[in-house]
Amino acid sequence: MFGTPLTPRTEREQKRVVLNHLLLHNRPVRLPERTIAFRHTFGLGGMSATLVGLLILTGVLLMFVYEPSPDRAYGSIEALRRNVRFGGLVRNVHYWSANLLVFIMFLHLLRTFFTGAFHGTRQFNWVIGVLLLLVVLAANFTGYLLPWDQLSFWAITIVTGMLGYVPWIGDGLIRLARGGAEIGSATLINFYTFHTTVIPVTIVGLMAFHFWRVRKAGGVVIPYSPDEDPAEKPETVLFVPSLLVREFVTGLVLVAIVMVLAVTFDAGLDAAANPGMSPNPAKAPWYFLGLQELLLHFHPTWAVVILPGLALLGLIAIPYLRYDEPMEGAWFVSETGRSLATAGALAAVALTPVWVLVDEYVADWSGWLPGLSPGLSEGLVPAVVAAGITWAVIRLAGRQYGGNRQETLQAAFAFLATALVILTAVGVWFRGEGMALGWPWTP
Amino acid sequence: MVDRRDERPVPSQDADTSRRSFLSRLWLGLGGLAIAEYVWLMVEFLRPRPDPLEAAGVLVAGPVEQFELDSVTAFPAGRFYLTRLADGGFLAVSRECTHLGCTVPWMADEGRFVCPCHSSAYDIRGDVLSPPAPRALDLHPVRIENGIVKVDTGRTRKRRYFEASQVARV
Ligand code: HEM
Numbered sequence: 001m002f003g004t005p006l007t008p009r010t011e012r013e014q015k016r017v018v019l020n021h022l023l024l025h026n027r028p029v030r031l032p033e034r035t036i037a038f039r040h041t042f043g044l045g046g047m048s049a050t051l052v053g054l055l056i057l058t059g060v061l062l063m064f065v066y067e068p069s070p071d072r073a074y075g076s077i078e079a080l081r082r083n084v085r086f087g088g089l090v091r092n093v094h095y096w097s098a099n100l101l102v103f104i105m106f107l108h109l110l111r112t113f114f115t116g117a118f119h120g121t122r123q124f125n126w127v128i129g130v131l132l133l134l135v136v137l138a139a140n141f142t143g144y145l146l147p148w149d150q151l152s153f154w155a156i157t158i159v160t161g162m163l164g165y166v167p168w169i170g171d172g173l174i175r176l177a178r179g180g181a182e183i184g185s186a187t188l189i190n191f192y193t194f195h196t197t198v199i200p201v202t203i204v205g206l207m208a209f210h211f212w213r214v215r216k217a218g219g220v221v222i223p224y225s226p227d228e229d230p231a232e233k234p235e236t237v238l239f240v241p242s243l244l245v246r247e248f249v250t251g252l253v254l255v256a257i258v259m260v261l262a263v264t265f266d267a268g269l270d271a272a273a274n275p276g277m278s279p280n281p282a283k284a285p286w287y288f289l290g291l292q293e294l295l296l297h298f299h300p301t302w303a304v305v306i307l308p309g310l311a312l313l314g315l316i317a318i319p320y321l322r323y324d325e326p327m328e329g330a331w332f333v334s335e336t337g338r339s340l341a342t343a344g345a346l347a348a349v350a351l352t353p354v355w356v357l358v359d360e361y362v363a364d365w366s367g368w369l370p371g372l373s374p375g376l377s378e379g380l381v382p383a384v385v386a387a388g389i390t391w392a393v394i395r396l397a398g399r400q401y402g403g404n405r406q407e408t409l410q411a412a413f414a415f416l417a418t419a420l421v422i423l424t425a426v427g428v429w430f431r432g433e434g435m436a437l438g439w440p441w442t443p
Numbered sequence: 444m445v446d447r448r449d450e451r452p453v454p455s456q457d458a459d460t461s462r463r464s465f466l467s468r469l470w471l472g473l474g475g476l477a478i479a480e481y482v483w484l485m486v487e488f489l490r491p492r493p494d495p496l497e498a499a500g501v502l503v504a505g506p507v508e509q510f511e512l513d514s515v516t517a518f519p520a521g522r523f524y525l526t527r528l529a530d531g532g533f534l535a536v537s538r539e540c541t542h543l544g545c546t547v548p549w550m551a552d553e554g555r556f557v558c559p560c561h562s563s564a565y566d567i568r569g570d571v572l573s574p575p576a577p578r579a580l581d582l583h584p585v586r587i588e589n590g591i592v593k594v595d596t597g598r599t600r601k602r603r604y605f606e607a608s609q610v611a612r613v
């Protein structure tokens with residue numbers, strides 16, 4: 001009836017399944033054997049796709065119950081948890097899938113970067129990946145407001161408040177993001193519409209584009225060890241069953257993990273939003289806490305506009321930089337690359353906390369440089385100092401290990417990515433009342 | 444017999460392709476235009492609608508005598524505090540923290556506004572006592588007519604510091 005057997009037995013049937021199947025027809029019939037090793041990609045892209053699937057399935061269910069108005073939103077979540085069978089569970093699955101997705105996409109970005117999978121035909125797919133990351137962040141952010149509890153209300157207040165520091169157009173941006181001067185019913189309905197229609201459609205469209213580009217590049221990068229001859233034809237295996245089974249198992253294990261998380265850790269619901277009373281401290285969602293941490297160390301224009309803008313531009317530019325010879329395939333592309341990346345990451349682990357502590361307790365930029373405007377003394381100067389430290393780390397690592405451009409870039413990337421992770425961790429665990437530094441275990 | 448078709452003037456290859464490429468560029472352009480129109484529509488729909496509070500305009504706070512010297516009265520509906528300074532002047536101070544927009548409560552015992560979110564503090568005039576707040580709390584214009592204090596919540600004035608000229612006097 002389907003034209004293809006559901007349980008293909010012969011090789012011929014296994015090939016026909018791929019060619020004729022609605023979902024599989026953009027996959028290859030055969031592929032190089034060494035690309036399917038789990039530790040080559042860790043299945044991170046497939047995991048992201050699985051999570052997007054879970055998000056859509058659970059999101060549709062939530063839409064049956066959720067009511068997007070300030071008077072009813074909070075109550076509808078309470079009712080979902082109390083009166084709807086499996087309501088709390090479905091909400092938890094949605095919550096955990098969304099948070100895991102940000103985390104797994106970040107790992108996927110690291111994997112594609114550190115296997116050098118962004119050269120040649122893959123250049124543009126890296127850009128699509130960055131777009132996907134931004135859109136998924138937007139999805140998480142717009143979803144954060146929907147429960148309309150204290151946590152969500154004030155997190156969205158301060159993140160939209162950050163827009164106010166964009167020079168000249170800041171006030172207009174805040175009003176646009178909030179649909180008015182304050183967070184209210186216009187904000188909620190705008191966020192809801194983006195969250196449930198515009199963003200999911202965009203994500204699915206970008207994903208289709210992303211997968212098509214992977215196919216056009218002839219699949220994922222083929223891992224070669226540096227002493228091998230890349231011209232040699234690699235051994236191939238059939239997509240069905242070799243890769244399909246692996247993807248299926250990875251997906252199932254991930255779904256099981258999400259279920260365990262959803263049953264064990266409740267997504268929680270704070271007190272209903274009260275615009276007259278802010279909580280202490282008010283924090284952005286965890287994936288923006290690195291940004292909020294920057295705001296504690298740099299002049300707002302630098303923390304909100306210039307530094308994140310430069311980071312984003314740099315990220316998009318990675319495939320288009322000039323490399324002596326594009327290296328791709330193996331993890332860290334070479335032993336030198338591995339040493340450089342490790343050095344960069346370790347340097348960030350050591351230096352970022354020092355920076356945070358020194359800036360908090362010792363540094364007084366505007367006091368030391370009284371003649372300068374705050375934009376310079378608390379923005380440009382510390383930024384130049386930080387850039388200088390980064391540069392010194394890379395130079396030192398380069399002197400130690402050598403390395404061509406791409407290997408050196410790995411040191412820089414590892415340094416900055418680790419610094420971001422540490423700033424985020426500081427924001428999540430080491431900032432207490434009034435955003436003062438403190439230990440997570442002493443309230 | 445001669446094949447008539449051969450005698451017909453054929454448009455040159457070049458003209459043909461350039462016409463075709465013109466047409467396909469036209470289609471592309473029209474498609475782009477349609478997308479741009481849709482984005483424009485979306486922006487129009489997202490444009491902030493007038494805030495009921497701002498539209499309401501002037502809020503009548505009450506007679507002057509009702510407010511003691513050196514006191515702060517909250518007007519939750521107007522999202523501001525009416526402060527009466529020790530010298531009898533009035534200020535309508537927005538309750539929105541200038542750092543990232545949290546709501547600042549008045550701490551009567553400390554005699555200052557303290558933001559719970561990241562600990563900015565302001566004095567009774569809204570001037571910054573401690574950062575991260577970058578500037579003094581916003582003001583709404585205050586008018587005193589026939590002994591009645593009125594606050595124009597429809598307008599918000601940003602300011603860096605407190606200045607004597609900001610105070611409304613009887
Ligand atoms: C919704 C989010 C995303 C999904 C569902 C997704 C999915 C995938 C999948 C299934 C693959 C095939 C190989 C693999 O599993 O690693 C892949 C490859 C790739 N992804 Fe993503 N991805 C997402 C986000 C990103 C991001 C954030 C980046 C980086 C900025 C990125 C960059 C790439 C690149 C460059 C490749 C080609 C890798 C190669 O050829 O070896 N993707 N993606």
Ligand code: FES
Pocket residue numbers: 540541542543544545558559560561562563575576
């Ligand atoms: S919002 Fe008031 S101190 Fe940050």
